Amino acid sequence: MSAKQRKIIHCDCDCFFAAVEIRDNPVLADKPVAVGGTPEKRGVISTCNYIARKYGVHSAMASATAMKLCPKLIILRGDMNKYRVVSQQIIAIYREYTNIIEPLSLDEAFLDVSNSTNCKGSATLMAQEIREKIKQKTGITASAGIAPNKFLAKIASDWNKPDGQFVVLPEEIDDFVAELPVKKLFGVGKVTAEKMTNMGIETCADLQQISNFDLVKKFGTFGDRLYKLCRGIDNREVKTERKRKSLSVENTFETDLQTIEECEEKLEQVYQKLLTRAGRIEELPEIKTLFVKIKFYDFKNTTIECPGHEPDYDVFSELLEKAVKRESKAIRLIGIGVRFKEDGSGEHQMELFE
């Protein structure tokens, strides 16, 4: 890899689904709005606007809980096709600047603009223009982070949200990460953050005091990554094609399932859903593992998996039974899926006719 300084933009729309809905129905602009499932059907919030966030509503929260926090919350069903159209418009704007685009979701992407000649090569100006164009063409606002790598760009895009951007210049990396709370690091969730707090670690500067050896001892392979991240090092490239790693489907039930028999009964429909989804993929990669995930009524998850080469109903049924037995609690959601073999062989068949 060349030692040339990279310029990465992380672009992220502000409460995307909700923003599209408000754009199409401006009366909603000054009201708390969310997109998600209805509380009666035990739905979950997928996005909400900033007014709703003030009440403590956030994505992945049960809609019923959200309604308790914010009784005036307007929950809309959402229209994926509409969002997809907007997403395509946005990607078209990115393409004016670079072809190295890694979409993370409908509204979020990494752009590698290192070799882009737009705006005299200024990534900061490019991000500014991209955000303006998104606003003009789609009517929604986006935030951006500009940095020499993906990790920093992603954190930076959150810095001046909504409708803002933040730049981390190469010479500012050290100061920027020193202040950064460890829980901002990708992969550091509640549990790891707690572990670190117990060790007296709050910021990346604290983390930098610990040797690579000790980090690996404490956190396994993730320790090695932590060692690099807390120094602002991230060499991952912007990948234009993301390989599908797994395929899964899940159903949340209107009333909690109490018995194994009830779960078994529902498994059939989830299984059919998986087969339909698998059928839509043109070239299904080789399957490595089958897994079942269940969510208990208290939102606690458990996942169980085993090796397998095809989506076998009986195997899912066995896994489900094992998972259900882990806790004697009512079940809110059943998910099943397959993980694919990683394609790391490097073998490549050459063509007769180019």
Added chain:
Amino acid sequence: MKFCISKEPLFTSLSSVCGVIERRQTLPVLSNLLFTLTLEKLIITGTDLEVELVSSVIEDLEVSEAGDTTLPARKLLDICKNLPDNAKITFSIKNDKATVTSGKSRFSLSTLPAEDFPSLEQISPDTKVNITKGDLKTLFDSTSFAMALQDVRYYLNGLLFEVSPSKIRTVATDGHRLAISDMDKSSGVTAEHQVIIPRKGVIELQRLLDDSDEGISLELSSNHIQVVIGSIRFTSKLIDGKFPDYERVIPVIGDRIVSIDKEILKKALTRAAILSNEKYRGVRFTLTENNLSIQAHNPEQEEAQEEIMINFNQAEFEVGFNVNYLLDAIGCVGEDVVELGFADANSSCLISGSEERNNRYVVMPMRL
């Protein structure tokens, strides 16, 4: 419509046309067979809109009332198969129900109107190719395995059939390997002719062929091929497309030619294949002085190595191949010694018998 027939002629006829029926159907009538009954014969037709098979039966047939209808193919075949030998079967069709009885067995099958059954248009052949069943079988068997399967380059999902007055050739390729088979025989045509027979047509026609010297005549029109074999008439649409210029990809081989006993090579490759990557099937050939080494390994880091003594004194080199492509090709060489010709690690390998070169196979390498 009413008739009585013995199990054996009916079963023979049903099983020869049933192969064309696709298991999953968009049009319900395509799961059925068309029964056309005159006072002398019963004609059974099956189609998938691309290939049509028509079989006529006259043996052991007693017709009480002529008529036509369509009956569910797979069910009828299974019923017929499981009836006792020499059973007499009576068919009686009224309204939209067919009653099939034999001894103490009775079945009521639903029918669909004969008018709904799609027939291929009448073909007006402009070329007639004379060949024996055995020769056509050899040509097909030597090449059909290399046809593409559901490739977007639709013209590869079939077999190129090329005739000139004194030569018949078949060619198939899936873009990774290519198979060519030549036969120097008088074909009865006056000018060169080239058609692409779709995959399904090739497979169905192969089922009707055997090794006999019985002459048959392939009738070609601009968009169909038709041939009568015994009591069966086979018709297939042709692929309307341009087959790639295959001559261009047949490599010109210099000195890097090795001759190997076919069975020894086949067995070595089969063993090495066991430990190749299940998906990519790559094996590495290393040619050094008088030695060919074949190596394979899989993601679990297991390895296979085979060594074969050869007569080789050129500069050593390495090249990788999909072992399945090699085995397919070698399996079709009708001689005891195969000849492998190489250019370099990025060029294709040419495989043929060491004496005659009726069958030639081109396999593109893999980067390993």
